[in-house]
Amino acid sequence: MSEREFDFEPMTEIVGIGIGKAAEVLNTMLSSHVKLSAPSLAIAKPHELEERLFFRGAERLSAVQMGFEGDFDGQAELVFASDDAGKLVDCITNDLPMPDGDLDSIRAGTLCEIGNIVINALIGTIVNVLEARLDYTVPLYTEGRLEDFVGSIVKEAEVILVVRARFEIENFSIDGDLLVFLSLSTFNRLDSAVKRFANG
């Protein structure tokens, strides 16, 4: 299915529900108020992925990954330019920036939890819509280049949902990309289920 044929409205609604849940969890946990939104949604074929990404051109990326298998298989990743990931953690924890700007293990753990909340909310919503049963891998934090994160999964995936995730905290606004790698059959099932859901 090409982007031109795809009806974005029902999927945008589902993504909005997932992002809303994630914001709710973050705000019950944190002292600072986090506004979370998904200003854009795209579907991409593997070879189109790079040009759809917000962080394209960033030298170093930070990502939280979680794989799933069961009624359907795939992987979800929340990816930031590493500098932005560091800023996000600093804003959320009101911490002072680290001298060299790197994420150490503690701050990587924090980013992993933020990513875990966002990914769980979106995947949880999709699973509910599809009425599916899945097993999940433990969330993993990694740093590197885009090909380090998506090198193997992008070969297996046929469709990638690309959701721009925007975190707004006080005066800061930090964008990342939430990627969901799916097979074409899973994507088609999801598309049908989402349309049914939207039609009530």
Place this chain on the structure above:
Amino acid sequence: MADPCSVYADILQRVPIGIFTVDRHWKLSFWNGRLSEWTGIRAEEALGRPLGEVLPRFVEAHNLSRLGLVMDGGPPVVFSWQLHHDLFPISRRRRGAEEARYTVASSLRDGGILFSVEDYTEVTLLLREARTELGRRREVEAALQQALAAKETVIRESNHRIKNNLMMVTSLISIESDRAEDEVSRRFLSDLASRVSSIGLLHELLYSGPGEEDPRVDEYLEHLGETIVRSYRGEDGLARFSTDIEPIRLSARVAIKVGMIFVEVVTNALKYAGSAERAPRIAVRFSRRASGFELLVEDDGPGMPPPSAVRRDSLGLLLLDSFAGELGGTVEFLPGPGARVRVAFPDPASRRV
């Protein structure tokens, strides 16, 4: 054959991460050794008790809502140290740092939740120490760079002042030379001006260079040769002066002696090889030899007088012998045509450019 369940339980007891489980009713069903070590709570004190009694932070509303989804088979939930640093009751301080842990709660296939707890304290401490050490080294390096730059500035400034003072002395001697009433005094003062000027020129090279300590002998001698020729033969340079000098760096201490030798030999050639009507040809070669260095100055004049007629007690020759001797070298007057003077001295640890 050992019961697989007891084997796995034994393994989980010994792994270097904290592990505990709760059953469907939120009661603790497993508690490993590492967790006992970290929290001070023994397995027999924890097992069978509700999670909220042993680790109350886990059942606070915002955490329980997330764990509820895991209990229902949802995706794993992460509890990071920065956002949940008080999940465990005992927080010992290790080398001044609060213990840092990272917990993941995953759904168990048969119901219940598995909690795995990783300790980041050591990694965090090592990172903190490495950063502190890096910062300290950067500060030391910056201070050293600053001190080095200051030292170079002082040396340059000092060379600049020495050069200016020597140029002033040279000018004063030259004025006296012009005012001298007899030729002998004029020659004496002119030679003295060249000698002082050669030292001033070296200091000029030292302060105007790129900050390296050792001057290039080719730049020094070529510059010096031009100055002496101008002084003796006027601005029109009525002398055919050629040089073939290898680009070698010598320490300032050695270069100044080579410069003084050069002044004596070239001045001598200018005095005797030409006349008011005839421009002399003077060729200078400075090269590396197997045994050290060699300075060879040749002219097309009448040549040196026979050895028996050479006055070894003249000031020029005394200085030549003296500086060559200080370098551990020798002075030779070679057969003509013209005058040919060779000064050889051993390598005083020089380096090539």
